[in-house]
Every structure is written in structure tokens, then in C-alpha cells.
Amino acid sequence: MNHMVFGxxxxxxxxxxxxxxxxxxxxxxxLITWTLLxxxxxxxxxxxxxxxxxxxxAQVPFGMLFSSLRPFVWLIAFTVLIQLGFGHGGTTxxxxxxxxxxxxxxxxxxxxxxxxxxxxVVAMLLTVTTSPNAIAKGVETFLTPLKKLGVPVAxxxxxxxxxxxxxxxxxxxMQTIMNAQRSRGVVFNGGSLWQRVKNVLSLIxxxxxSAFRHADNLADALGASGxxxxxxxxxxxxxxxxLLDTLALVGVFLIGVLxxxxxxx
Amino acid sequence: xxxxxxxxxxxxxxxxxCLGLIPLITIPFLPVPISFQTAGIMLAGSCLxxxxxxxxxxxxxxxxxxxxxxxxxxxxxxxxFFGPTAGYLISWPICAYAIGWLVQHLxxxxxxxxxxxxxxxxxxxxxxxxxxxxxxxxxxxxFTQVLVSSLVFLPGDALKALVVAVVADQLARxxxxxxx
Numbered sequence: 109m110n111h112m113v114f115g116x117x118x119x120x121x122x123x124x125x126x127x128x129x130x131x132x133x134x135x136x137x138x139l140i141t142w143t144l145l146x147x148x149x150x151x152x153x154x155x156x157x158x159x160x161x162x163x164x165x166a167q168v169p170f171g172m173l174f175s176s177l178r179p180f181v182w183l184i185a186f187t188v189l190i191q192l193g194f195g196h197g198g199t200t201x202x203x204x205x206x207x208x209x210x211x212x213x214x215x216x217x218x219x220x221x222x223x224x225x226x227x228x229v230v231a232m233l234l235t236v237t238t239s240p241n242a243i244a245k246g247v248e249t250f251l252t253p254l255k256k257l258g259v260p261v262a263x264x265x266x267x268x269x270x271x272x273x274x275x276x277x278x279x280x281x282m283q284t285i286m287n288a289q290r291s292r293g294v295v296f297n298g299g300s301l302w303q304r305v306k307n308v309l310s311l312i313x314x315x316x317x318s319a320f321r322h323a324d325n326l327a328d329a330l331g332a333s334g335x336x337x338x339x340x341x342x343x344x345x346x347x348x349x350x351l352l353d354t355l356a357l358v359g360v361f362l363i364g365v366l367x368x369x370x371x372x373x
Numbered sequence: 374x375x376x377x378x379x380x381x382x383x384x385x386x387x388x389x390x391c392l393g394l395i396p397l398i399t400i401p402f403l404p405v406p407i408s409f410q411t412a413g414i415m416l417a418g419s420c421l422x423x424x425x426x427x428x429x430x431x432x433x434x435x436x437x438x439x440x441x442x443x444x445x446x447x448x449x450x451x452x453x454f455f456g457p458t459a460g461y462l463i464s465w466p467i468c469a470y471a472i473g474w475l476v477q478h479l480x481x482x483x484x485x486x487x488x489x490x491x492x493x494x495x496x497x498x499x500x501x502x503x504x505x506x507x508x509x510x511x512x513x514x515x516f517t518q519v520l521v522s523s524l525v526f527l528p529g530d531a532l533k534a535l536v537v538a539v540v541a542d543q544l545a546r547x548x549x550x551x552x553x
Contacts, residue, residue, distance in 0.1 A: 231452055271384070277387075305536060312409075323381040323383070
């Protein structure tokens with residue numbers, strides 16, 4: 109299970125890997141905005157070419173690309189089918205009760221399908237080329253402007269890092285608890301409904317107690333090591349902003365200009 | 374925010390992620406398998422209170438938004454926020470806050486029933502109301518129709534509310550719930 113949660117990260121040295129994590133997050137948000145602004149096939153052609161080029165640049169195997177889309181199959185199908193079944197306008201191809209399949213519905217469903225795919229792939233590009241801790245750091249830097257609104261950005265950065273650090277630990281403990289309970293006769297996913305509920309309880313309660321114990325111990329350790337949330341922090345990991353990062357963002361914004369220019373009414 | 378609050382908030386984020394990985398329980402007569410991730414949202418509100426519950430769920434969604442596959446079924450990325458089911462995700466911080474608020478304000482009620490009511494009202498009902506409302510708006514569907522369709526989720530959510538209430542009550546009895 110650990111691999112599935114963090115296995116998205118693909119260590120490498122491609123151009124995309126070496127970009128600044130904050131720059132990548134800004135680029136990600138921008139590309140998704142362009143995708144949402146796009147409203148005709150010329151737009152989507154431009155975006156598809158750009159995004160596939162990025163996939164190639166990141167050296168992502170196409171098998172990995174498809175496996176990252178698999179969890180979304182149901183969500184995509186659900187969205188597309190809703191548009192197909194309840195669209196309005198244009199020529200009606202088929203009709204039954206509240207269901208209408210119309211030309212506008214079909215076109216809209218197609219656009220939504222492409223949009224969904226592009227957004228999922230763009231998001232995948234970030235996690236494939238950036239380690240989880242770099243993402244946490246990037247998010248913290250990305251949120252820096254919120255300091256002026258009183259949001260405790262540095263604390264958020266610490267909390268994200270701690271959460272990411274403890275997900276594998278808790279997963280491992282969950283596995284240990286499940287095996288310990290199995291050795292005591294618990295059969296997960298077997299028995300009657302109430303038996304299953306009791307079995308889940310025998311997993312959740314120890315997991316929660318263990319997590320709370322970690323939280324207490326960690327708070328004590330942080331306090332003992334002199335951590336003060338209200339003081340400025342130095343950082344072990346240093347990310348340098350290079351000319352390459354600037355050029356990458358300029359490129360992303362130029363694509364945005366192109367997409368807006370190609371927009372229909 | 375104190376150190377203890379910070380670490381509890383962080384660990385709760387990890388808990389919500391882990392609960393999304395618990396094997397699904399299928400109820401024989403229902404088409405929808407039960408994912409325990411929403412139980413994590415209920416736990417956040419029940420165990421940490423409204424403020425920390427709200428923050429832990431919000432930060433969890435932030436991690437999901439930047440692409441980490443922490444949702445049930447290993448989904449993640451901003452794509453999940455653009456589908457018709459995004460309303461359920463949007464409701465999560467609100468539900469955690471509501472549950473924490475209800476637990477705090479339901480006085481003169483035995484603790485177990487306080488947790489039950491808070492999770493049924495603030496968790497189950499509020500989540501499905503917001504999720505159904507968003508789905509109806511985003512897909513141009515009649516709200517009443519979507520609301521009726523949402524009934525299929527209620528048995529599973531009620532079961533989760535019961536599980537969370539039992540867990541929180543057990544922790545409270547043994548004085549293991551954190552106090553800030």
C-alpha cells in the first residue's frame with residue numbers, strides 16, 4: 109500500500125524534475141486554468157500537444173500514464189454520461205422519459221471528457237516529477253501571500269510535512285494491527301454486517317490511539333528541540349530558482365495567451 | 374497554535390489518508406460499497422473539535438489538490454474537484470466543523486448520543502445535502518431528483534456515524550481524547 113500512495117514519484121533527472129517546486133505548482137494551476145477556459149476544439153488541440161510534450165519531456169512511461177488514469181474511470185464515465193443523458197439543445201437523437209441524447213449534449217460530453225483527461229494528466233505530472241516533501245515545501249511557498257491575511261503559513265508547511273512523513277508509518281502500523289487481529293481470529297471482510305463493523309472497530313481504535321501517542325511524543329520532541337512556531341525557520345532543503353524556471357513559466361503564460369486568443373464566443 | 378495542536382492536526386491528516394485505504398465493506402443489499410474515508414472526516418470533527426477538525430480536513434484536501442493520491446481508490450489531483458462529485462469533497466471541512474461544534478454544544482446529553490447526533494446531522498445529512506446540491510447545480514439536474522438518489526448513501530453513512538461514535542465514546546471513556 110505504501111507504494112501505491114507515494115509510488116507516483118518517479119525519480120529522474122529530466123528538465124521537469126529539476127524545476128523549482130513552487131514554479132511547478134504555479135505552472136500546474138495555470139495549465140488547469142487554461143484547460144477550464146478552453147471552449148472549442150482548437151483550444152484543446154493546442155493544450156493536448158503541449159501536455160503530451162510535457163509527458164514526453166518528463167520521461168513518463170505510457171503504461172504509467174494509463175495506470176494513473178484508471179482510478180478516474182468511474183468519475184469520468186459518470187460525468188460524461190450525465191451530460192449525454194441530460195443535455196439540452198440541438199438535434200435530439202434519442203429520447204426516453206427524462207433522458208435526452210442531443211447533439212449539444214454529445215458535443216459537451218466530448219469536451220468534458222477531453223478536459224477531464226488533460227487536467228488529470230497535468231496533475232499527475234506534478235506528483236511524478238516532484239517528491240512529496242518538495243511538494244509540501246512548494247505548497248508552503250505558494251501560500252506565502254496568505255500570511256498577510258493572518259494564515260499561519262509556516263505552521264501549515266510543518267503540518268503538511270509531518271502528515272506526509274507519518275502516512276507510511278501509520279499505514280505500516282495499520283498493517284501490523286490487522287495482522288495482529290487476524291492472529292487473534294478476526295476475519296476482515298467476512299461474516300455478517302455487524303461482525304464486519306466490529307472488526308473495523310478493532311482496527312480503527314488502536315490506529316487512532318497509536319496516532320495520538322505519536323502526536324503527543326512528537327509535540328514533546330519538537331518542544332525539547334527548541335522549535336517555536338512563532339519564530340522564523342531555516343530550511344535544510346534549499347531550492348534555487350533558475351533562469352530555466354522563469355522561462356518555463358513564461359512559456360506557460362504564452363500558452364495561456366494563445367488559448368484565450370483561440371477561444372470562441 | 375500550540376505544538377500539540379499542530380502535531381494532532383498533522384496526524385489526523387495522516388489518519389484520514391489511511392482510512393481511505395481500509396478495504397471496502399459491501400452491504401449485500403446496497404450497490405454502493407462503504408469507503409471509510411468519510412469516517413476520517415467524522416473522526417476529525419469528533420476527536421479534535423471544530424477548529425482543528427476543520428484545519429486537518431482542509432489541509433488533507435490541499436494535499437489531494439496538489440496531486441497526492443490520498444482519496445479512496447488512490448485518486449488525487451485537482452481533477453477530483455472538477456467532477457460532479459466535488460461537492461462532497463467541498464462539504465468535508467464544513468462537516469468536520471459542524472460535528473465539532475455540535476459535540477461541543479449538545480449539553481445535558483450522554484456523550485455517546487452526543488457523538489451519534491453530531492455525526493448523523495453534521496456528518497451524514499450535511500455532507501449529502503451539500504454534495505447533492507453541488508451535483509444538481511453543476512450538472513443541471515433537478516435537486517429533488519438528486520436528493521432522492523442520494524438516499525442510497527445514507528445507510529453506509531449512518532453506519533460510519535455509528536462506528537465513529539463508538540470509537541470516540543471509547544476514547545473518551547478511557548480519557549484518550551486530546552484536550553487543547
